[in-house]
């Protein structure tokens with residue numbers, strides 16, 4: 001007899017994933033479908049969101065694509081409504097949509113500051129708020145935020161991103177404290193370097209910085225998007241029933257060194 005049956009299963013659950021068209025969000029959407037979930041794939045990239053839904057359907061799960069800008073409250077409200085109309089509930093939200101802009105702090109353009117904070121910080125909150133309401137109504141749920149090691153340690157030329165991700169780490173604690181009574185666990189995953197289109201651009205722009213980063217990891221290799229799925233799955237399932245308010249680095253040991 002298994003000691004702890006189906007601890008990592010999402011069978012019968014509905015998971016909404018932002019940024020599902022690409023990178024980590026796409027890997028999470030596919031990995032969660034493999035674990036049994038039906039998926040609400042939210043992205044501003046319509047073709048990408050539809051493509052991941054087609055892949056999910058080939059896995060035998062239901063999927064709906066929602067084109068939305070997570071920094072826009074009415075888009076997010078519409079996304080939550082569509083998820084509710086399609087599936088009648090949402091059990092898990094993974095906030096993966098995010099962007100970065102790189103400039104020295106002394107020259108950081110105000111517009112770039114605003115857009116990074118709007119997507120990474122406000123967008124994560126808006127999605128948590130609107131999907132959180134569905135979870136409160138349904139009696140519980142799980143929220144997993146994609147923070148970053150940039151929310152835990154500092155580095156150069158990315159001050160808006162670091163500020164947004166530090167905010168996400170604190171938002172994770174704040175929502176966990178407030179929504180424990182609703183049976184909603186709120187946690188974050190903090191990746192280091194993950195080879196997605198976002199990271200490929202950073203590597204091309206500054207290969208020395210990339211290599212120096214890898215050299216400071218205990219396990220000296222960049223992650224693939226699939227490396228993040230296990231942590232997100234753990235934080236979305238019964239296996240982590242009493243884990244909340246936590247930020248879990250998936251960084252090859254970078255912040256531990």
Ligand SMILES: NC(=O)c1ccc[n+]([C@@H]2O[C@H](COP(=O)([O-])OP(=O)(O)OC[C@H]3O[C@@H](n4cnc5c(N)ncnc54)[C@H](O)[C@@H]3O)[C@@H](O)[C@H]2O)c1
Pocket residue numbers: 018019020021022023024025042043044045048068069070071095096097098099119123146147148149190191192193194195196197198199
């Ligand atoms: N790649 C890394 O090395 C790394 C490291 C640490 C943290 N993260 C975080 O993980 C998350 C995913 O990163 P990624 O590398 O997979 O990114 P990515 O650029 O590969 O994909 C991001 C996805 O989010 C979507 N998106 C962006 N802004 C949006 C908006 N306003 N509304 C809706 N969709 C939007 C994009 O269309 C894209 O599909 C981000 O929050 C990022 O900050 C990434």
